[in-house]
Amino acid sequence: MLQSLKNTWFFNIRGDVLAGLVVALALIPEAIAFSIIAGVDPKVGLYASFCIAVVIAFVGGRPGMISAATGAMALVMVTLVKEHGLQYLLAATLLTGVLQIGAGYLKLGSLMRFVSRSVVTGFVNALAILIFMAQLPELTNVTWHVYAMCAAGLGIIYLFPYVPKLGQLIPSPLVCILSMTAVAMYFGLDIRTVGDMGELPDTLPIFLWPDVPLNLETLGIIFPYAAALAVVGLLESMMTATIIDDLTDTSSDKNRECKGQGVANIASGLLGGMAGCAMIGQSVINVKSGGRGRLSCLVAGSVLLLMVVFLSDWVSQIPMAALVA
Template structure:
């Protein structure tokens, strides 16, 4: 049995190259997600660093990568606007981390199992559509709402839609060219033709898109200034040059908001959605892991809680385990948590010492990356797939999407959950028991759990049994039979002889009070 040190060292030759790939994928995503969240760009990088350096070692997963998640952008954006300042929002991030720690200690790692897949997929599809709506103005260089911050979206989907229309009328040529070519690069990089070249697959598409944007703007500034991208449409990070300057960029939570109820409602929302996204990502990573290792979910919640506490305390946006970077890690050959850790180290080194290069990146490049991310979350194929699964899957999925777009993420999920639970109950209602007929012989079979909700259906089936027939009630497959069901069957047993019905019971004992016979 190898020691932990030997185990990590033996996999270092594969983990180190994988960490470089994850870093190159993560850097533009960290910046882009911060941009979409209405947070300072530096906050996205801090979250990525914490996800790599802190969460990688606290987590029980060897291959998952944590960092800022696209799934939280809408919540973060609205939360910052609701609280009125980013520093106030940081306090909610810290409190959300505490909530996640508590969930971990309460062994709530199975929370993801209680959300129907159709609702989760609907949530992700809605997030994808919102990302597309929010990023098109950045992709076209729309100027109107750049008032010193990196965001411009209003609270409601309606106003977002009108801003999208305005953006299409105020196109900036340079930004549009950069975003269109960047999108083409990202699309081509995933085609079968490009995947044939192993050398090209070692270079992540997002990195090529970023290099294209930087090269385009450098050339146009020199040879065609009218087509160049203005400074306000470039990444704007402080050029640090030292660790001390990096530490000076940290932002502390505004502790004055400790008594504000909104701090805790936002924190609860963050904790629930971040935990759910983490658990779903961990489940997906476990399925992708070539070694089929299973990550402990309760430990993962604690790790994410610790990560969010640290991130919030030093000025980072919320983090979760993220499937895009985790998939990149696995595809690049990562074997242990070292690859995630080193990607965090590379993020730290890049912002400390290479800020000048990062500030040459057009926001249109990041918008292109997020447009592709949004498309992947909301592919038309996904809608078709759920349609073919039937109305009990498609309706919760579609209603969740519409509800989130019409209201907000939390209300939309609640509406989707209500619809999803209705269809689950409806399916279980009909699947709990079946009645089959063969001549004058009837078989009433109880399946899995039979609750009081099925009493009306049971009475319907029992009343359908004709006089002078035989009935077998088979409960061998039932894991649980509610007392109301047992009493309904017992009442039927008492009345059956008067109708000439012979009843046999298998697999359970019905409660049947026997009248006193005087002895």
């Protein structure tokens, strides 16, 4: 038992903790942005990201993979929120989890072995383009300080690993975010920060059962959205798991991951969060920063909540230029 815990949780403590810190910082603006896309309060996405990351760390089938609120899922739920409101979204999130658990027991995750390498490559390249395009609004109609900070951030990310000893001990993205935030605060630069994206929550999430009628009419409203969310979430999660398998040269349990995504989404819905799934960008950041085990995902989710609730005054001052870099 102890050996199993060590092999899955504590074999890479330093790397997982530092990578988790990097991911937590990067998750904050993304969770807020995805909440805005879905048409809900920023805390809905932040609570979801915390809850899903923490739960999936225990029940997921791919150690080192980061799951949270995502843009793909947010786009699916826009119409539901607009027409029926947040409570129906929470109900759809619960049903999404149930459907994903069912997919796990039906062993649908095993079908991923039939997906060709070219499809996975296309998926990764398309996401890379989308991630790049998503950063462009932060680089248009801005002052020269933003470009300078972005360039300096890129320099730190690519050059810091060559610093003797320290370069291999501390992830360069973490150094970039901390140093650029310190510079912006010291010089009082008038640039866009995390706080400008939306109000951060000031309380811990609480248990919340969706306030909707429990009848067939409600089921008829939420089922099409829940089914779409379940399919999109599992497809992105399975693709991401395959990519992380390749990056780390290890294997994962895709069927367990399906069930884990379902459990995580049910937990998210019960704590007032939106549905989510695995994140290719954050998962790659985690692996590149040294994260390999379940501990990295647990640290990312836990630190995310602690930062937005108890350190919001500091977190809100992180410049978006550093996160763009």
